[in-house]
Amino acid sequence: MWYTPVPRRLQSFALAALLVGALTVPFARAATAPPLRAPHAAVASDHAAASAAGVELLKGGGNAVDAACATAAALGVVTPHSSGIGGGGFAVVYIAKEKKVYTLDFRERAPAAIKPEMFIRNGRPDSKLSTRSGLAAGVPGEVRGLAHMLKKWGKLPFAACFAPAERLARGTPATYAIADVINGTVRRSADGFIQKVFTLDRPFALPVRPGEMLRRPALADTLAKLRKEGPDAFYAGPIAEAIIAAGRAAGGVMDAADLRAYAAVERPPLTMTYRGHKIFSMPPPSSGGIVIAEALGILEAKLKDPPRGSGRFSSSYLHVLAEAQKHGFADRARHLGDPDFVKVPVDKLLDPAYHKALAARIKDDGVLPADQYGMPGAATAKNDGGTTSLSVMDAEGNAVALTTTVNLYFGAQIVAGPTGIVLNNQMDDFSMAPDTPNAFGLIGKDKNLVAPNKRPLSSMSPTIVLDGDKAWVAVGGAGGPTIISGTLQVLLNIVDGKLDAQEASASPRIHHQWSPETLSIENDLPADVTEGLTRRGHKLRVVDHLTKVNVVVRTSEGIEAAAEYRGGGTPAGY
Numbered sequence: 348m349w350y351t352p353v354p355r356r357l358q359s360f361a362l363a364a365l366l367v368g369a370l371t372v373p374f375a376r377a378a379t380a381p382p383l384r385a386p387h388a389a390v391a392s393d394h395a396a397a398s399a400a401g402v403e404l405l406k407g408g409g410n411a412v413d414a415a416c417a418t419a420a421a422l423g424v425v426t427p428h429s430s431g432i433g434g435g436g437f438a439v440v441y442i443a444k445e446k447k448v449y450t451l452d453f454r455e456r457a458p459a460a461i462k463p464e465m466f467i468r469n470g471r472p473d474s475k476l477s478t479r480s481g482l483a484a485g486v487p488g489e490v491r492g493l494a495h496m497l498k499k500w501g502k503l504p505f506a507a508c509f510a511p512a513e514r515l516a517r518g519t520p521a522t523y524a525i526a527d528v529i530n531g532t533v534r535r536s537a538d539g540f541i542q543k544v545f546t547l548d549r550p551f552a553l554p555v556r557p558g559e560m561l562r563r564p565a566l567a568d569t570l571a572k573l574r575k576e577g578p579d580a581f582y583a584g585p586i587a588e589a590i591i592a593a594g595r596a597a598g599g600v601m602d603a604a605d606l607r608a609y610a611a612v613e614r615p616p617l618t619m620t621y622r623g624h625k626i627f628s629m630p631p632p633s634s635g636g637i638v639i640a641e642a643l644g645i646l647e648a649k650l651k652d653p654p655r656g657s658g659r660f661s662s663s664y665l666h667v668l669a670e671a672q673k674h675g676f677a678d679r680a681r682h683l684g685d686p687d688f689v690k691v692p693v694d695k696l697l698d699p700a701y702h703k704a705l706a707a708r709i710k711d712d713g714v715l716p717a718d719q720y721g722m723p724g725a726a727t728a729k730n731d732g733g734t735t736s737l738s739v740m741d742a743e744g745n746a747v748a749l750t751t752t753v754n755l756y757f758g759a760q761i762v763a764g765p766t767g768i769v770l771n772n773q774m775d776d777f778s779m780a781p782d783t784p785n786a787f788g789l790i791g792k793d794k795n796l797v798a799p800n801k802r803p804l805s806s807m808s809p810t811i812v813l814d815g816d817k818a819w820v821a822v823g824g825a826g827g828p829t830i831i832s833g834t835l836q837v838l839l840n841i842v843d844g845k846l847d848a849q850e851a852s853a854s855p856r857i858h859h860q861w862s863p864e865t866l867s868i869e870n871d872l873p874a875d876v877t878e879g880l881t882r883r884g885h886k887l888r889v890v891d892h893l894t895k896v897n898v899v900v901r902t903s904e905g906i907e908a909a910a911e912y913r914g915g916g917t918p919a920g921y
Contacts, residue, residue: 382849382900382907385920389908390418391848391897392737393429393825396519397421398919400511401739404503406921411739412440412501413508415747416493418737420512420570423489424563425519427544427769428528428756429735429825432569432581433590434771435488436751437629439616439809440500441818443744448618448627448811449500453492453611454802455485455773460600463779463797472779481599483759483772485803486609487581487590489751494578495611500745509574516567516767518560524915526555532757543762544769566767582606589764597761614686619697621647624819624842628810630693632685635808635831637696638675642835644702645671649709653843660855660872662879663711668839669859669866669885670709672832676861677720684794685802691794714884720861733758733771734830736809736823738899740906746818746899748809750825776803808834812842819901825914826894829867832858833894837909841900848900852909856893859885869893 383389388411390401400421401414409417415438423431430436435455441448466476476482497505521529532541533551542551546562555561572580580586587606594601616627617636621643628636646653646667654664682692695701708715734752752771759772777797795804806828812820820841824833833856840851855871866885868877869892877887895914900907908918 380849380910382847382909383918383920384905384907386905387742387921388414388740389899389906389918389920390414390737390739391899391908391910391916391918392418392422393735393895393897393911393914393916394422394425394522395917395919396425396515397737398917400515401737402919402921403511404508405741407503407507409503409507410501410743411741411745411747412496413503414741415737415739415749416497416501416508417511418739419489419493419749419751420509421515422735422737422751424512424515424566424570426525426735427753428525428532429733429753430489430751431753431769432489433484433487433758433763433768434751434753435485435773436492436749437633437805437807437809438492438496438747438749439627439629439811439821440496441627441746441811441813441821442500443818446816448616450614450616450627450629451492451495451611452614452629452632452802453488453495454632454805455488455771456605456609457485457774457777457797457799457801457803458599458601458605459799460602461774461797461799465600466774466779466797474775476598477775477777477779478755478772479759481594481597481601481759481761483774484594484599484601484761484770485773486601486605487771488609488611490573490578490581491609492611505577506574509570513567513570513574516563516570518562521555521557521559521561522915523557525561526557526559528756530554540757540760540762544757544767563767565765569766569768582609586766586768589766590768590770593761593763594770597759617693617697619643622842625813626810626838627813628808630686631683631691631804632802633805633807634679634683635806635834636810637683637693638672638679638831639808639810639835639838640697641675641678641702641705642668642671644697644699645674645706645709646839648699648703648706653839655844659840659844660876662876662883665857665876666711666880666883666885667709668836669857669880670714672835672859673720673861674705675831676828676859679804680861682794683804685804688798688801689794712883717862717864734807734825734827736807736825736830736895736897738821738823738897738908740818740821740899740901744817746811746821748811748821748823750807750809750823750830752807752825773803776805777801806830810834810838812838814901817901820898822896822898824894824896828860829858829894832856833896837896837898841898848898848907848909852896852898852911858893867893
């Protein structure tokens with residue numbers, strides 16, 4: 348039976364029922380509903396149609412890799428503000444028959460002709476150049492990445508995995524979430540950008556309503572071409588020419604050679620052990636794996652008997668969790684970048700002795716001076732919407748955690764001519780100058796400075812946890828730097844808190860990225876907890892929600908998949 352929980356803040360999901368015959372049960376709080384429990388396989392993603400696309404391939408003889416690729420391609424159609432074939436990402440893949448974990452980097456790369464001074468105006472970095480111009484777009488990697496996964500670990504052909512996305516591009520009903528995004532973008536954009544992305548059965552003069560049919564005919568034709576001709580059709584020929592022309596018309600420097608030269612890269616997985624479980628995450632140029640590993644090491648050293656139940660949300664526990672995050676993010680700023688260009692001290696950052704030393708510095712009743720975590724900054728943390736994460740487990744024991752992005756909402760807000768492809772603005776994830784914050788308030792040193800052919804540092808954190816030699820948890824998130832803290836906390840809620848997938852996902856979250864000196868907390872936390880954090884010296888910023896995390900968990904009875912109420916996520920399974 349399909350079960351689609353209704354998000355607490357996003358209550359309109361007629362589409363889910365239309366697509367999967369879902370039983371829809373309104374409730375006051377997402378954590379009170381059970382997770383989806385599927386006996387064979389499950390997909391957790393940000394959209395019902397995308398999750399259903401993954402299950403369609405699982406039922407059609409595919410495995411978790413096929414399902415992940417179909418889900419990612421579908422998400423790029425139905426949530427183009429978050430992802431799409433104009434972007435890139437990371438994947439962590441567990442192949443059960445090999446008992447082996449792989450990590451794939453299909454992150455965007457800087458064009459070969461890029462120069463740091465191109466982003467400088469009046470003597471300082473200009474954020475408009477790195478977010479809303481042709482210079483903002485990195486060379487897209489998603490099509491190469493999905494093709495690499497399918498060829499090496501999948502069962503079905505490339506065409507099969509793109510077929511659901513093409514079908515959805517021909518028309519799919521608007522959810523509450525995408526209607527809200529479209530209406531907000533129409534208000535903010537005066538150039539008719541959104542009309543280049545979506546086609547309605549009427550003009551966009553009135554707000555889009557949930558349930559209205561949205562179409563992307565130009566993108567559907569592009570996906571049909573890729574389905575018939577394969578991934579090379581993206582990187583050479585008319586599609587590539589349209590991408591280059593659109594970027595250059597907006598001031599960019601990407602050329603045909605950049606697209607032809609793009610390749611996804613398999614990297615050794617970042618491996619850590621936490622309370623007896625092996626955990627695998629992305630290595631640099633992802634920063635998520637390093638920060639998660641450092642935080643887990645600190646918590647294991649500091650808390651020999653971690654709390655369960657309500658104790659997980661006490662001020663004393665959240666204080667230690669926040670301090671662990673600050674150490675990790677400080678090291679992110681100092682040491683991380685593209686390992687193809689700079690030396691990253693991975694062994695030191697993963698060293699349990701180093702984690703114990705950091706844990707010993709945490710005070711029970713106060714915070715440290717900012718310079719004891721790293722270099723101070725004065726930026727303000729921001730959330731993004733231009734990222735989406737999905738998690739899949741199949742009946743064979745395979746698992747995939749995949750995160751893909753166009754960076755900010757709708758990336759650079761450039762559509763590549765007649766292709767319908769929305770270009771990313773991933774270049775803003777570089778440091779344009781040392782200690783200069785990007786759109787998320789993250790600062791960096793020279794290791795993440797922009798350079799030709801370089802991949803920018805990322806917060807994407809797809810992660811897989813093993814129980815013995817079996818995939819137990821596949822998890823990842825969206826939301827700029829809060830991806831790291833959100834993924835970490837859902838993982839901790841499962842491993843330490845023994846919560847089910849839905850409880851782990853819906854529980855309140857906190858986020859501290861070291862600079863600025865602000866602890867962001869969700870407004871679900873009770874007053875005595877916030878008072879306790881304030882007494883310990885934290886400067887609190889109360890927010891409605893932090894990040895979106897999609898998680899699947901293998902249990903003795905099957906697979907649990909969580910619906911992320913913060914972003915309207917909807918799982919599917921069979």
